[in-house]
Amino acid sequence: MTVRYQGWNRRCGKTDVTMIPFARTDCDDTKVWKGEPSGEFTVRSAYKLLQEANLDSSNYLLQADTKDFYRKLWNLQLPTKILIFIWRISWNYIPSLVNLRSKRVTTIARCPRGCSAEEDSLHVFRQCPVSTDAWISLNMAWVTEHTDQSAWTWLTWVFSRGTKQQIRIFCYALWVIWNSRNQMLHEKKISSGRDLAFKVQNFLIELEGVRERKLTTTAVRSEHREEELWESIQFDATFDINNSISASRMVVRGQNGEIAASKSTLHSNVSSPxxxxxxxxxxxxxxxxxxxxxxxxxxxDSKTIIKKCKMGVRDKSVLGAIIVDIQNNKTRFQRIVFRYIQRAENVKAHDLAKEALRKGEGSYLVEETRETLDAGGRWPRNPN
Structure with a gap:
């Protein structure tokens, strides 16, 4: 059977129909979102398409400083509720008394902690004496040195100046300061700046501990599950982008790690790595x-492929047809596990794939006997 794979013809700028993927088993057509590798629509991919659009920089919002700020924010590995809270501050979406007054929810905007100033975002997090004491107790007093009267400018300034750990503490502190403000306003519970700093430090220790326990538990479970499996198959591939051909190589290892068999296969009309x-x-x-x-x-050593193989739902990306065949093959095993490994652990398969692409021929090796494909592309002793 000839399997074709979707690609882009660089010469004529059109989709090459000879490279459209077909699964070996029947499956229904489905709509996919081109802007995301998964085929599912996400707001992130819509933003990315806007960034790559050929537009005047003054015509759209995502400027360099904006992209840098949000890139750092989403990479902080903080709880989602904290990330969304910081995002709300950046857009001035928190219900401070000044914002509530503008919505005619209240007529009083004076700071509920007893200050004479009105409560806007900057006052809550930077100018209120309780917040200032908290920053000092956290050895983060430098965040109050910025005098610009814009919450957005303040946030981007802190993110550009601080280290990753300082930025994490900064985000934790904003969360704790706001929760303390709400407790004081609705429960009449008063906390000092030192109390807030202590909560921030404890919150940081607790979250880091939870993350370490999750990583340890996951690693132990994976190790125990994989110890039960006897054989393993490592795969890798090389790609000649100029000729749209590739070679894949598989190495089968026994329980003790010895090589039991290997196989290399050539593919033509391949569109991408x-x-x-x-x-x-x-x-x-x-x-x-x-x-x-x-x-x-x-x-x-491809995280993308391993992740797709582990999924239980249908893949909607350009790889969907191939993933369907892989998912169907899973039912042929009593137990099968897909695991990502580093490139350094996959050197054998990678080198053999490069050799097959260089020679331009497939091969099958069992123990000490190598057999090559005949002129018709058939195996003398076909393993599949």
Whole structure:
């Protein structure tokens, strides 16, 4: 069977129909979102398309400082509720008394902590004496040195000046300061700046501890589960972008790590490295089935492909047809695990794939016997 894969013809600027992927099993057509590799629509991908649009920089919002700020924010690995809260501050969407007055929810905007100033975002987090004491107790007094009367400018200034750890503490502190303000306003519970700093430090220690426990638990569970599996198949691929050809290579290892078999396959009309890796993974499952393996760990150094293979829902990306075949192959094993490994752990498969692409021929190796494809592209002793 000839399998074709979707691609982009650089010469004529049109989709090459000879490279459209087809699954070996029947599946319904579905709508996909081109801006996201998963095929699912996300606001993030819409922003990305706007950034890449050929527009005058004055005609759209996402300028360089804005992109840098949000890139740092979403990469802080903080709880989602805190990330969204910081995002709300950046857009002045928090219900400070000044904002509530503008919405005619209240007529009084004076700081509820007893200050004479009105309560806007900057006053709550930077100018109120309680907040100032909290920053001093956290050894973060430098965040109050900025005098610009814009919450957005203040946030971007702190993010550009502070280290990643300082920015994390800064975000925790904003969250705690706002919660303390609400407790004082609605529950009449008063906290000093030192109390707030103590809460921030404890909150930071607690969250870091939870993250470490999750990572440790996940690693232990994965290790115990994989220890039960006997054989493993490592896959990798190389791609010749100029000729749209690729070579995939699979290495089968026994329980003790010894190489039991290997196979290389050539592919033509391949559109991208992602398609190459997906094909290699599919070939790895096919090889496991042909060898009669019951329990196997399929390992590769492409996080994208491994993640898609673990998913239980239909993949809507350009790789969808190949992933469908992989998912169907999973039912042929008693147990199968897909695991990501570093490139350094996958050197053998990578080198063999490069060799196959250089020679321009597929091969099959069992123990000490190498067999090559005949002129018709058939295996003398076909493992699949």
């Amino acid at each position: 992602y398609v190459v890796e997906a094909l290699a993974c599919l070939e790895a499952t096919n090889l496991g089935i042909s060898m009669g393996l019951n329990s196997v760990t399929v390992m590769g």
